[in-house]
Amino acid sequence: MSDGIDPKLLERLDEAEKRFGDLDEQLADPAVLSDPDRLRELGQERAHLDEVVTAGRAFLRLLEELEGAREIVESTDDDEMREMAQAELEQLEVQVTPGAEKLRELLLPRDPMDDRPAVVEIRAGTGGDEAGLFAADLARMYQRYAERAGWKAEMMSVSEGIPGAFKEVIFTIRGSGAYGRLRFESGVHRVQRVPATESQGRIHTSAATVAVLPEAEEVDVAIDPNDLRIDVFRSSGPGGQSVNTTDSAVRITHIPTGLVVSCQDEKSQHKNKAKAMKVLRSRLLDAEISARHAERAAERKSQIGSGDRSAKIRTYNFPQSRVTDHRIGLSTYNLDAVIDGELDEFVRALRLAEEAERLEAEG
Secondary structure, eight states: OOOTTHHHHHHHHHHHHHHHHHHHHHOOHHHHHHHHHHHHHHHHHHHHHHHHHHHHHHHHHHHHHHHHHHHHHOOOOOOHHHEEEEEHHHHHHHHHHHHHHHHHHHHOOOOOOTTTTTEEEEEEEESTTHHHHHHHHHHHHHHHHHHTTTTTEEEEEEEEETOOOOOEEEEEEEETTTHHHHHGEEEEEEEEEEOOOOOSOOOOEEEEEEEEOOOOTTTTTTOGGGGGGEEEOOOSSSOTTTTTSSEEEEEEETTTTTTEEEEEEESSHHHHHHHHHHHHHHHHHHHHHHHHHHHHHHHHOHHHHOTTSSSEEEEEEETTOOOOOTTTTTEOOOOHHHHHHOOOOHHHHHHHHHHHHHHHHHO
């Protein structure tokens, strides 16, 4: 019944089924029911395994149906029945590879940070105004991806350029698995297209950098108030009546690291400070995670796992309608759909590539 399927995949699926049964037993235990923290922890694990087990059972049914159709094709003397079974066999065969890929993705080891909200920071790079327009395109792309996933995007900070362009934009995407699915987007994104301001029709190359950080909670990062310098100033740019009339904008400098975070989106100084502190915590947590994984990433020589933001990771070629991810050599010719938030093909491929590298590194 394996039908060319990696036996390890079926073994892991069997382990997931057993663990799912164990969790149901534990969740019925009065001792667990009286412990809210343990109950929540086991409930979250069961919710994830529920998706794995449901997909796994459907996949096993597919393999059984495939085997049944093949047996009929090979054993029946009835031409009409053989023809019907052959047609069914062909329909089922095309479902095996996507089904196995979906299972492999669901069975990936979960990072404790995967379910955290994702703090997405996008900055215009080389290319002047065109880079700012591309940064705005990327921001819309991730916000559209969030909408498709049923997630929410919360704006944290915006620095605008020419109309429709961003020098820098920071927003938080909240939803199940947000950071886990977006973390491979960190890096330099490059665009090749004819800018709207180009009168000669020449193709320009511009870039923007993306950083995706797990949102930090207060317990994750201890910040000594004495390590902070907080400055307040008047907001600038478009806004409501209070813009330029009150010192509501906030700039926080973390003295030991030199990290600086500014926020001026809210009319309230208190709200701007709270947002800036959230971003600062996330940057400090990301620095800790990066340092923790630096040695392992260097050993694996993995651009995917390291999230090296100095590396060119993806090119969006408008004249050819092509999007290429340089880390895994994946190209698609549906640029309009990708820019509109259809990123699942890249997200899935990058996660599977990281898992393959991890397994190879572990021998």
